[in-house]
Amino acid sequence: MFTILVADAISKEGLQPLLEMENALIIQKKASDPEVNLENIDALLVRSATKVNNELLNKMPNLKIIARAGVGVDNIEVEAATRKGIVVINAPDGNTISTAEHTFAMMASMMRNIPQAHQTVKNLEWKRNNYLGTELYGKTLGIIGMGRIGTELAKRSKAFGMMIKVFDPFLTKERAAKLGVESCNIDTVLQDADIITVHTPLTAETKGMINEKALSKTKKGVFFLNCARGGIIDEQALAKYIGIGHVAGAALDVFETEPPGENPLFKFENVIATPHLGASTKEAQLNVATQVAREVRLFLENNPVSNSINLPAISKDIFEKIRPFHQISKQMGSIISQCIKEGIHEISITYSGTVAELETSYLTKAALAGFFKNRIAVNVNEVNAFLTAKERGITVGEKISADAYGYANCITVTAKGEEHSFVIRGTYIEHYGPRIVYLNGFNIDFLPEGNLLYIHHMDRPGVIGRVGKILGDQSINIATMQVGRKEVGGEAIMVLSFDRPLEDDTLALLTKLDDIVSINRMTVTG
């Protein structure tokens, strides 16, 4: 049973994919509500109101996925979530049109003083001469950040006869030409635009990018819009430039602190504001809720997700292709971890045959997740596998080899420790399943699943019988048994599987037998 916490106001209709799950309990309450048992939560759905910081994450040890029903994830400590192996997803395009429309509406309202004039009419005043507006037609709109919203805003503004100059370091010349906008450096946008609007995420680079220095480069009489994130335009600097009459007006949907409380900008009549309403339409809310609800459900049902912030996107088709290799990679990581009982400084994985053509980095992460599973307390998965290896000083290498040892596909994992190395090789055979075909110098063939015992011994008559007798005396049923050796009378191995885990006492008896070099008891999940 999964417990899903919907902590912000998210469209109930959009949550349908989750509400239809038979094995999920949906709780719609604030994360701070004392009735919510945070320890049980598997999935958390938020908008921008809930601050998903490390402190909250520490109270949610079971959390597997955070879904942001919207675009900006600046209310989520993504790095802290990544460290804990929690997948973070968002709904990147569900509210694009609504926010572009809101920005356009704010621009038109600002240029024609609509909010101010509206208020006077409601106050029974008729001040027609106070509100001389400015046409949009023929004006230059400067767009900083030409992503989804910037692009939709440009299309709408062009239809109103505006010229568009944009600054976005990641915009190619071809795309700018296709969109019919002029790609410029930031100074050109600042100097030439009559109206400037920002549509970037809030990052270390964009925070305060419209500061006093930037404002000093703008035309006298310029207008500003911020419907992206508070802080991209420095509020103090903007207030100063409005105060001296350089900036003619500003339209703001977002603020450095939300709700903003007392703010120096609010004393100016030519500043208009909305309370972060860009995405607040029925359509956008349904879109973003449906997008994240579908993704959370896919994730909880062990399918890939497409809109993860901290996990490479894999399409369902590709995931279906890698699924069997994903499983065996994890199993090999787990076996290696249980067989080599010392600190590891290097893990390298070699792919050959058909598997080498797939998304191997995902498989490498799965092998690391399997390796760490039995070793450390933190939940390690594809999200934090590389980070965990790095933090523990383990070098991870990935190679492609032409030699598949006669198999259609083959994955070899090598772990190097202080004193020993361990090599395991597996393959996936259609209609047969995952098989381990090589263990540390020995050819073998076993299913890497369940309660396993790996015995390294000398190839002498009676060893197998003595092992069998001890197990029989303890009423332990051997489910499967495979043997392998290098040469007659030399070293050999056997891998046995049981229906239940082997007790310590049995293991101790087996260890004492003659001709046994080492014994490893393993539990490997499917």
Ligand SMILES: NC(=O)c1ccc[n+]([C@@H]2O[C@H](COP(=O)([O-])OP(=O)(O)OC[C@H]3O[C@@H](n4cnc5c(N)ncnc54)[C@H](O)[C@@H]3O)[C@@H](O)[C@H]2O)c1
């Ligand atoms: N007001 C609202 O309710 C509301 C709703 C949706 C989105 N947003 C916000 O709007 C912003 C844009 O959203 P989007 O969906 O268009 O995002 P997006 O990722 O599609 O676009 C962002 C663009 O900014 C560009 N960029 C990044 N750093 C830059 C820099 N230093 N200088 C110039 N350009 C830079 C990127 O290349 C990208 O093209 C985000 O901050 C998002 O959180 C607000």
Ligand SMILES: O=C(O)[C@H](O)COP(=O)(O)O
């Ligand atoms: O980043 C976003 O998607 C917007 O800022 C919308 O935020 P909201 O979901 O809190 O309205």
